[in-house]
Amino acid sequence: DADVTQTPRNRITKTGKRIMLECSQTKGHDRMYWYRQDPGLGLRLIYYSFDVKDINKGEISDGYSVSRQAQAKFSLSLESAIPNQTALYFCATSDNRVSGANVLTFGAGSRLTVL
Amino acid sequence: AQKVTQAQTEISVVEKEDVTLDCVYETRDTTYYLFWYKQPPSGELVFLIRRNSFDEQNEISGRYSWNFQKSTSSFNFTITASQVVDSAVYFCALPSGGGNTPLVFGKGTRLSVIA
Numbered sequence: 001d002a003d004v005t006q007t008p009r010n011r012i013t014k015t016g017k018r019i020m021l022e023c024s025q026t027k028g029h030d031r032m033y034w035y036r037q038d039p040g041l042g043l044r045l046i047y048y049s050f051d052v053k054d055i056n057k058g059e060i061s062d063g064y065s066v067s068r069q070a071q072a073k074f075s076l077s078l079e080s081a082i083p084n085q086t087a088l089y090f091c092a093t094s095d096n097r098v099s100g101a102n103v104l105t106f107g108a109g110s111r112l113t114v115l
Numbered sequence: 116a117q118k119v120t121q122a123q124t125e126i127s128v129v130e131k132e133d134v135t136l137d138c139v140y141e142t143r144d145t146t147y148y149l150f151w152y153k154q155p156p157s158g159e160l161v162f163l164i165r166r167n168s169f170d171e172q173n174e175i176s177g178r179y180s181w182n183f184q185k186s187t188s189s190f191n192f193t194i195t196a197s198q199v200v201d202s203a204v205y206f207c208a209l210p211s212g213g214g215n216t217p218l219v220f221g222k223g224t225r226l227s228v229i230a
Contacts, residue, residue: 033217040124042206042222043160058217090160101215102150102208106160 003027006091006107014115019078021110023091030096032074033104034058034066037088046089049074050096081114088112117142119207121221128197129229136192136224138207144168147209149183149190150218155203163205166190197228 004025013019023032034046045058047066055066063085065077078085088111092104118141128134140149151163164174166183174181178195194201204223211219 035220040222043220045211045217045219048217059211059219088158092160102148102210102218103162103165104152104160104218105162109158 001026002108003105004091004093004107006089006110008110009108010111012113012115013081015080015082017081017114019081019112021076021089021091021112023074023076023107025072025074025091025093025105027093027105028071029093029105030071031094031101032068033092033094034064034074034076035090035092036060037090037109043090046076078112081112083114086112086114117144117209117211117213117219119209119219119221121205121207121224123224124222125225125227127227127229130199131196133193133195134197134226134228136194136205136207136226138190138192138221140188140190140207140209142188142209142213144210144213147213150208151181151190151192152206152208152220153203154206154223155200160206163192194226197226199228199230202226202228 007022030051033048035043044060049068067075088109090109091107120139147168149166153161180193182191204225206220206223208218208220210216
């Protein structure tokens with residue numbers, strides 16, 4: 001099994017629908033992140049969490065929310081999806097220790113299409 | 116603000132050629148880490164290297180080498196004797212707010228190695 005598992009891997013939905021992308025990890029890492037990838041724009045940070053009680057906005061948090069249900073689980077929600085949220089979404093984890101910080105382990109990605 | 120620029124959007128080389136991927140960064144910090152990640156056609160993102168700014172020695176790992184120059188704020192990545200399996204999108208990154216804050220990524224360079 002993958003260290004970081006994202007579900008669903010692919011999703012097509014309609015404008016206005018609520019969507020949840022889930023991420024679970026077996027790395028035992030405290031830090032978890034959601035990034036979005038768009039062609040030509042690289043990866044942009046949506047939200048991140050350094051432990052279960054910690055939630056922080058990233059560069060592009062508008063239109064998204066997250067929940068850190070446990071150390072191993074970090075879900076991303078789109079309350080009312082819009083077409084410009086069509087993208088590839090990555091969950092990632094990293095260690096809290098300085099030696100491991102930002103050495104990210106990524107999930108396989110969730111491709112979301114909003115029609 | 117911290118910023119990473121990868122000016123080369125796409126590069127195409129013939130197998131066995133050497134290729135250098137450029138990364139220029141901006142940071143307020145006096146010490147910092149720099150990173151490279153690889154995204155092969157399969158889509159997953161893989162950590163390649165992390166370097167600390169106080170260590171300007173070149174890093175070599177097999178056919179991969181990294182040249183870090185603080186004077187020009189560059190952290191370039193060279194692949195020697197490129198192979199088809201090196202075809203991927205490569206991202207350079209550094210902490211967005213210094214220290215162990217989440218990474219800000221460049222827009223990536225797509226490398227195509229032709230047999």
